[in-house]
């Protein structure tokens with residue numbers, strides 16, 4: 001695929017899929033293959049870590065682990081976002097625990113109290129002046145690449161991936177009336193799923209499972225029967241699923257006009273941004289999901305729900321209700337994904353075929369195969 005396409009038909013999308021089989025089990029269970037994916041995918045690509053609004057003030061930070069690499073994203077004194085390695089340059093201690101927080105101007109290592117500015121430069125190192133060869137001025141925390149796109153903060157460990165914004169232009173255009181950069185996050189979840197990261201991404205990248213997994217929470221609002229492949233591009237694929245009109249009418253009637261059109265409100269668009277980010281619109285909600293691997297058979301899910309700042313400031317969004325909905329849906333998706341992971345360990349497991357309702361997964365499989373086939377050692381078959 002060289003450019004975004006939206007032919008609007010199942011037939012067109014199917015014609016594009018060379019192989020309608022899912023990936024073989026060892027892609028999800030084999031430690032050596034997993035190492036190849038880490039090298040070929042997660043050490044290179046742009047990975048979503050949160051929203052810029054979570055880092056509003058100087059010193060606000062997000063701390064997480066990407067493929068065993070500790071990373072801290074912080075709002076620095078120049079108000080730029082900086083992604084740092086929070087591993088002390090003295091004796092390797094990870095200085096900042098995973099999660100979010102705020103520091104006043106510096107990160108201090110609790111072991112021997114070395115201190116670093118928010119741009120990574122060393123500012124204090126007790127009793128180090130008499131160490132021959134130690135140069136305080138060149139000692140600093142390494143940095144990673146960071147890019148903010150539409151209010152979403154992405155990190156790339158090696159910075160070798162091309163800039164995200166041009167490749168996501170069709171996504172930004174499709175969701176332009178939501179004014180993504182100005183949305184407010186009202187619910188957030190950080191949880192661990194016992195399944196390979198791809199199982200979770202695949203589950204989030206199709207609505208074929210709504211009828212089976214979410215018969216009460218999702219299917220009545222976003223029924224499986226209407227789902228079809230949507231926009232596609234080099235950096236993403238997508239699907240779209242019509243939203244039940246009665247449900248949309250009820251939501252629209254209760255809230256002021258914020259500039260969304262009938263098209264925006266009547267259809268959920270789910271964008272799978274390679275490798276492991278999902279962003280979707282559903283009525284006036286925009287939800288984001290980021291799946292980060294924890295070994296071959298686990299992953300961390302970061303998930304946020306965002307609404308127009310106008311709706312949030314007017315007190316029209318029930319944050320607790322949104323958090324409950326998020327928790328309920330994730331619980332169902334997690335349970336089914338963990339059962340899939342168990343099934344993949346069967347000696348009798350072999351790749352099944354995709355239905356017409358999930359054909360966009362072929363794009364994801366093609367991306368994964370391409371990424372691992374050009375990377376270092378590992379089993380790719």
Ligand code: FES
Nearest residue numbers: 088090091109112
């Ligand atoms: S390990 Fe950080 S100050 Fe010693």
Ligand SMILES: [Fe+2]
Nearest residue numbers: 203213214333
């Ligand atoms: Fe689901």
